[in-house]
Amino acid sequence: MKFSYYPGCSLEATAKEYDLSARAACQALDVELQELDDWVCCGATSAHSINKTLSVSLPAKNIAIAQQVGHDLVIPCSACYNMLKKADHHMRNDSDVRGKMEEIVDFKYTGDVNVLSLLEAMVNRLGIDNIAQKVVNPLKDLKVVCYYGCLLVRPPEITHFDRDENPESMDNLVKSLGATVIPWSYKTDCCGANLGLTSSDVVQGMVGRLLDAAKEAGADAIVTSCPLCHSNLEMRRKEHGTDLPVFYFTELMGLALGLKDCTNWFSTHLIDPRPLLRSVSLI
Amino acid sequence: MSTVSPEKSFLDEVKKRSGQPIELCYQCQKCASGCIATEFADYYPNEVIRMVQLGQKERVLNCSSIWLCSACETCGARCPNNINVRAVMDALKEMAIEKGIIKEKRVKQFHNVFLGTVYSHGRIHEVSMMAKYKLKSLDLFSDMGIGFKMFTKGKLPLTPKNIKDKSKLKNIFDKSDPSMLNVKLEDINYGEQKTGV
Numbered sequence: 001m002k003f004s005y006y007p008g009c010s011l012e013a014t015a016k017e018y019d020l021s022a023r024a025a026c027q028a029l030d031v032e033l034q035e036l037d038d039w040v041c042c043g044a045t046s047a048h049s050i051n052k053t054l055s056v057s058l059p060a061k062n063i064a065i066a067q068q069v070g071h072d073l074v075i076p077c078s079a080c081y082n083m084l085k086k087a088d089h090h091m092r093n094d095s096d097v098r099g100k101m102e103e104i105v106d107f108k109y110t111g112d113v114n115v116l117s118l119l120e121a122m123v124n125r126l127g128i129d130n131i132a133q134k135v136v137n138p139l140k141d142l143k144v145v146c147y148y149g150c151l152l153v154r155p156p157e158i159t160h161f162d163r164d165e166n167p168e169s170m171d172n173l174v175k176s177l178g179a180t181v182i183p184w185s186y187k188t189d190c191c192g193a194n195l196g197l198t199s200s201d202v203v204q205g206m207v208g209r210l211l212d213a214a215k216e217a218g219a220d221a222i223v224t225s226c227p228l229c230h231s232n233l234e235m236r237r238k239e240h241g242t243d244l245p246v247f248y249f250t251e252l253m254g255l256a257l258g259l260k261d262c263t264n265w266f267s268t269h270l271i272d273p274r275p276l277l278r279s280v281s282l283i
Numbered sequence: 284m285s286t287v288s289p290e291k292s293f294l295d296e297v298k299k300r301s302g303q304p305i306e307l308c309y310q311c312q313k314c315a316s317g318c319i320a321t322e323f324a325d326y327y328p329n330e331v332i333r334m335v336q337l338g339q340k341e342r343v344l345n346c347s348s349i350w351l352c353s354a355c356e357t358c359g360a361r362c363p364n365n366i367n368v369r370a371v372m373d374a375l376k377e378m379a380i381e382k383g384i385i386k387e388k389r390v391k392q393f394h395n396v397f398l399g400t401v402y403s404h405g406r407i408h409e410v411s412m413m414a415k416y417k418l419k420s421l422d423l424f425s426d427m428g429i430g431f432k433m434f435t436k437g438k439l440p441l442t443p444k445n446i447k448d449k450s451k452l453k454n455i456f457d458k459s460d461p462s463m464l465n466v467k468l469e470d471i472n473y474g475e476q477k478t479g480v
């Protein structure tokens with residue numbers, strides 16, 4: 001199985017463990033990820049907040065690059081995924097937008113490339129059974145809640161992935177790795193997104209609520225698929241001990257698949273997850 | 284002057300820019316009950332919609348809600364009338380910027396610096412972007428400790444990664460006229476960021 005891969009800016013810096021674990025887990029599962037050559041930033045919230053045209057043309061540029069390669073495009077970061085998925089949706093369904101983007105980006109939109117989140121590629125294309133078969137280090141005694149955040153499943157009429165109020169795909173994937181996944185009602189609540197950088201007190205309130213809810217549910221850790229959620233959940237908390245660490249789902253895949261690199265990913269976390277993993281004899 | 288000065292043209296303009304059926308809102312507040320920003324912003328999302336329906340232009344363009352909306356899309360996914368309030372918030376933000384009304388200056392500064400960095404490098408380089416944002420917003424010392432910790436963990440590379448094909452990217456920026464997709468905007472000056480850090 002082969003995909004084009006769009007890491008996005010966060011995965012080159014603050015979320016580098018997401019990039020490393022995604023690539024390593026995919027390799028172990030015989031899924032080839034080919035990084036898009038010379039990809040550009042998706043524009044993120046800033047583009048759609050102050051220049052709507054740019055919020056479609058920057059993603060369109062990346063879709064144009066992916067078209068040259070031909071494979072479907074897989075994106076780990078939920079925020080980048082959301083931008084590219086929306087742009088693709090508008091170009092696919094609105095000839096006016098499509099025409100303008102073809103002019104701006106200087107390409108011909110074919111619609112041949114499907115945009116997928118990495119989670120979707122794992123669950124719907126590779127299949128949970130195929131992942132479960134390769135588990136050598138089941139995550140026994142690890143109790144987690146899965147946190148999808150807002151941008152992976154919304155808007156549902158565009159993402160067409162999972163249920164937008166109570167998504168299950170990450171829960172099922174992490175369960176198949178041997179962990180105990182606890183249901184909770186904050187799966188798609190917003191973490192505050194990039195308001196963390198400008199209004200950190202606001203986000204601290206949002207994050208505090210999520211952490212309290214996860215603890216109340218009985219979880220020892222939170223699993224996510226979004227670099228923004230990950231950094232808000234780690235940075236915007238009042239105490240920076242080792243309580244309630246936050247994992248990318250790909251890190252747990254790597255751990256369960258027995259990849260020896262995983263401790264290098266864990267050592268980059270602001271909230272060190274290693275004491276928890278040691279306490280349940282997983283590292 | 285009364286605060287209620289119905290301006291039909293205002294409603295029409297917000298509808299056009301956002302593409303949302305704003306007139307259908309019947310104030311069920313489903314959007315507000317899931318909105319993470321309600322605790323911090325001055326108006327609930329349903330109140331913002333109401334003000335638009337009533338043509339209360341000044342009041343709505345001056346509110347903090349349009350800036351503190353995190354674009355989480357919860358409102359749109361739940362509204363029984365398929366009103367995506369996030370799209371309305373974006374449209375109002377654009378109109379506020381055009382009028383020079385920037386209630387949450389830091390948020391706006393952040394967006395400008397972010398897009399300026401993309402314009403210069405093609406990708407976001409967190410260190411130079413945050414340095415520039417902090418200088419512009421004069422919010423110099425928050426997050427220093429966290430930044431240092433990230434740096435020691437090897438998560439904040441000091442030199443930006445640049446894309447190869449910058450001229451084509453600049454071309455995309457230059458051609459992406461904000462007014463093209465029904466949005467007008469005069470206030471962004473990407474060129475200002477050209478020189479890098």
Ligand code: SF4
Pocket residue numbers: 307308309310311312313314315328329332361362363364365366368
């Ligand atoms: S959910 Fe929709 S109809 Fe209900 S108050 Fe909000 S915008 Fe209006």
Ligand code: SF4
Pocket residue numbers: 190314317318319320328351352353354355356357358359368369372
């Ligand atoms: S998109 Fe904005 S208005 Fe809608 S629920 Fe999220 S924060 Fe509130």
